[in-house]
Amino acid sequence: MRAVLCSEYGPPEKLKVxxxxxxxxxxxxxxxxxxxxxxxxxxxxxxxxxxxxxxPLPFSPGGEVAGVIEILGEGVKGxxxxxxxxxxxxxxxxxxxxxxxxxxxxxxxTHMDGASAAGxxxxxxxxxxxxxxxxxxxxxxxxxxxxxxxxVGLTAVQLGKAMGATVxxxxxxxxxLQAAKESGADYLINYSEESLRDKIKEMSGRKGVDVVYDxxxxxxxxxxxxxxxxxxxxxxxxxxSGKIPKIPMNLPLLKGLSIVGxxxxxxxxxxxxxxxxxxxxxxxxxxxxxxxxxxSKTYSLEEAPNALNDLLKRKVIGKVVLTTGx
Numbered sequence: 647m648r649a650v651l652c653s654e655y656g657p658p659e660k661l662k663v664x665x666x667x668x669x670x671x672x673x674x675x676x677x678x679x680x681x682x683x684x685x686x687x688x689x690x691x692x693x694x695x696x697x698x699x700x701x702p703l704p705f706s707p708g709g710e711v712a713g714v715i716e717i718l719g720e721g722v723k724g725x726x727x728x729x730x731x732x733x734x735x736x737x738x739x740x741x742x743x744x745x746x747x748x749x750x751x752x753x754x755x756t757h758m759d760g761a762s763a764a765g766x767x768x769x770x771x772x773x774x775x776x777x778x779x780x781x782x783x784x785x786x787x788x789x790x791x792x793x794x795x796x797x798v799g800l801t802a803v804q805l806g807k808a809m810g811a812t813v814x815x816x817x818x819x820x821x822x823l824q825a826a827k828e829s830g831a832d833y834l835i836n837y838s839e840e841s842l843r844d845k846i847k848e849m850s851g852r853k854g855v856d857v858v859y860d861x862x863x864x865x866x867x868x869x870x871x872x873x874x875x876x877x878x879x880x881x882x883x884x885x886x887s888g889k890i891p892k893i894p895m896n897l898p899l900l901k902g903l904s905i906v907g908x909x910x911x912x913x914x915x916x917x918x919x920x921x922x923x924x925x926x927x928x929x930x931x932x933x934x935x936x937x938x939x940x941x942s943k944t945y946s947l948e949e950a951p952n953a954l955n956d957l958l959k960r961k962v963i964g965k966v967v968l969t970t971g972x
Contacts, residue, residue, distance in 0.1 A: 649741035650950045650968075653704040655695040658951035658958075661707075669745035671719030676748050678731065679972045681760025682944070683739035684710030684965060685953045686768055686797070687884070692737060693954075701737050708739025708968070711746070712754070712763030722748045730754055732767050734914065740950055742970045752922070755929050760972075765797070765939040765965035766928075772883065772910040773801040774924045776859060777809060779913070780906045781879045785810030787856035790846065790873070792866050793886055794831065795822020797965045802859045803829040804937045811857070814849055816842060816866075818960075825940055825963050842866060846873040859883060867891035871903065878903040886960065940964030946971075 649666050671677050689707040691697040711733040715725055725731070725748055732752045738744050754763050777783040789806040793799040794815035806813040807830035815826035816835040823834045835845045846855060850873075858870040858880040864887030871880055871893060880903060898905060914921045931937045942963045945953040953966050 647742040648947055648970075649706045650708075650947050651704045651706060652693045655693065655703075658690070658693065658954035661693065661951050661954075663947050663950075666741075668743055671717055671745055673720045674722060674747055674749070675719040675745045676715050676722055676725060676751070677717035677719075678711065678713030678733060678744050678746060679716045680711055680713045680739065680742055680744055680970050681972050682712045682764035682967045682969045683708040683741075684764045684766075684768060684967050685945075685950075685957055686710060687886070687957060690954050690958055699736060706738050706740040708741075709735045709737055710764055710766075710768045711735060711739040711744060712760040712766075713744070713972070716743070719745075719748075724748070725751060725753070730756060730758070730763070732763050734767055740947060740968060742947075742972060749918075752925055755933050758932065761941050761944055761967050761969060762939045764967040765941050766932075767925075768910070769797045769801045769939070769965060770805070770928050770937065771914065771921065771924065772798050772908065773805050773859070774928055775910050775913050775921070776881045776883060776908040777802065777805055777857070778924065779920070780908050781857045781859075781881055783809050783811055783857050786812075788812045788814065788850050788854075788875075789857045789859060790814045790816065790855040790870060791826070791831075791859045792816050792837075792870060793861035794826040795819065795963050796861060796886065797962070798861050798883060799859070800825060800829050800940050800964050801937070802861075803831050805931075806859075807831075808931055808936045814846065814855065822963055825942075829940065837866060842869045843873050854878065857881065861886055863887050863891050864889040865891070868893050868897070871897045871901075871905075874901055874903050876902050880905045882907045941967060944969050
């Protein structure tokens with residue numbers, strides 16, 4: 647089979663597609679024919695040995711896999727050959743076949759195509775956990791989404807609307823804001839051209855927003871803190887700006903607000919049953935047409951470096967995925 651291999655740490659250009667042996671299932675594993683694999687920011691870190699775990703070289707990046715079960719290993723329960731699934735993996739997904747523990751599988755709706763499925767789990771899993779368990783977003787509240795044109799940002803817009811919130815989408819380009827509008831955003835802010843705080847005051851009135859979903863970090867974080875309502879919740883999702891913010895800690899005191907970390911991967915590992923319930927709700931919303939992955943582009947395995955570089959240069963709107971042709 648073909649796989650994208652990281653044989654030495656470095657930038658995406660060092661990745662190569664090579665022929666490798668087909669994987670064999672261990673006890674409790676299945677073999678998947680991979681249809682597609684999502685491309686995510688952690689993939690750019692793991693190939694440079696900057697992520698929190700360090701797979702031995704050589705390895706394939708990619709942790710968000712859509713595929714069809716080809717082989718069942720010993721002891722696999724609840725799945726059959728031919729099942730269409732999503733696999734949640736730490737790495738290894740940029741390949742035509744993968745071996746994965748059956749406990750890491752989710753049966754996806756049969757009408758969900760491979761590309762959509764490969765762009766589903768990490769982004770919607772993160773946003774569902776963030777808005778439901780961490781922020782306790784309520785119907786009628788106001789949600790501000792920073793980085794609203796990105797992969798997690800667009801899912802937060804969609805889920806915020808599905809939960810009955812008023813959604814303010816903030817992003818850096820007109821194209822990203824258009825995608826947010828198509829995902830249901832009520833208000834739009836281009837923070838590369840407009841004052842975030844002034845626009846929030848204009849849109850939400852003096853009370854500010856109830857929940858902030860921040861996947862950007864940097865200077866926008868403090869601006870969003872200053873724009874929250876009493877007892878607001880500010881969700882720390884990530885730092886796409888490349889800058890981890892430092893803030894005056896009197897702001898949470900004065901506003902009675904909560905700054906809440908969101909680490910979906912750890913939540914998935916520690917509270918798998920609850921996360922599985924989240925996904926059942928997500929699959930229902932998908933089947934009802936209330937949420938839909940925004941896949942802006944697909945790439946072949948050979949084009950993996952291009953996909954990762956587009957992500958690093960913040961050219962991506964929504965999600966991009968690698969497809970195998972399976």
